[in-house]
Amino acid sequence: TYKARTGRDAVIYTATSWWQTCTGNNSSFGATNPLWVARYNTTVGELPAGWGYYTMWQYTSTGPTVGDHNRFNGALDRVQALAYG
Numbered sequence: 001t002y003k004a005r006t007g008r009d010a011v012i013y014t015a016t017s018w019w020q021t022c023t024g025n026n027s028s029f030g031a032t033n034p035l036w037v038a039r040y041n042t043t044v045g046e047l048p049a050g051w052g053y054y055t056m057w058q059y060t061s062t063g064p065t066v067g068d069h070n071r072f073n074g075a076l077d078r079v080q081a082l083a084y085g
Contacts, residue, residue: 008085009033012054019048026050034082036070055082 003008012029013036019025030050038058039045047054057071072079 006085011036011082013038013058014048015039016048023048058071 002008010030010036015038025048027048027050030048030052034055035047035051035053036056036058037044037047037050038055040058040060042057042059044054044057054058054073058068059071060069063069
């Protein structure tokens with residue numbers, strides 16, 4: 001439904017452990033859907049099956065500003081392409 005309405009693939013937000021347990025580590029989304037991986041650590045770690053890279057990484061919920069902290073994996077033009085299609 002999302003793709004039919006927007007023409008874009010939905011971003012998948014998940015932790016690798018949840019993806020492995022709840023989808024059986026389904027690899028069919030990695031070719032089309034951007035990955036926003038949640039892992040509070042110093043490295044992004046293992047990604048769910050099918051993804052060779054992450055688009056966003058939620059790496060902590062602590063720091064000088066309140067809330068989750070995320071890192072985009074790419075250059076400014078790539079985040080703009082993600083935002084604007």
